[in-house]
Amino acid sequence: MILIAHDEYSGISEYETMVIRDAKSLNKFYAKINRTRKPGLPVPTLDFSKEIVLVVCLGEQKGKKLLTLSSNEETENEVSVSIEMVDSDEVEKDKVQYVSYPFYIYKIPHTSKTINFEKIGW
Template identity: 60%
Template structure:
């Protein structure tokens, strides 16, 4: 990994189809925004995926949408740097066996203790 392991970062859920074609990272700090993301994900699903329950008074969510992927690669988040005002998080993709030919649009939802710091995301090794 490019940075330090983040002990308080927990993967809440993930799925192989987000419906989002391009790479995107979202920092979500309220239930309304999380519900809005899931309404996008669930547009073509019946029944839809359940929205994870998070306590936004204590935690926030990081949603990583990888966009179009061939094969199976998972993001690995690590902390590159931290100051009193901001925190930089690296997003790397694990290497995969490129034998799979299927295309997916995966997303990952992580939770992290709430912070007033500005959080920046940086792609590493893509």
């Protein structure tokens, strides 16, 4: 899994994951997150015949968090992906923590298997 994009503001207020398998869907996602940006974030160029995109929107977060994605198990029909969040070392307990709505976009090799996301340690 390769992180290709990340930002602290998605405009998406609830936790959400998605698997994007075509350019049209990726453009639609970017249209949503670029709604309040001028200029907007550039849409990555990908070859969807060779790779697909995993999107994780964390919803409202207080303070700085770090996200890691890892592949757990792979069966004949599905792939399990773990999502783990940890507090950043930069967080100081006495300071006011800002609110963010981060998103992460990863690319993986193309697969037609079902992708299941699993939260760990939330």
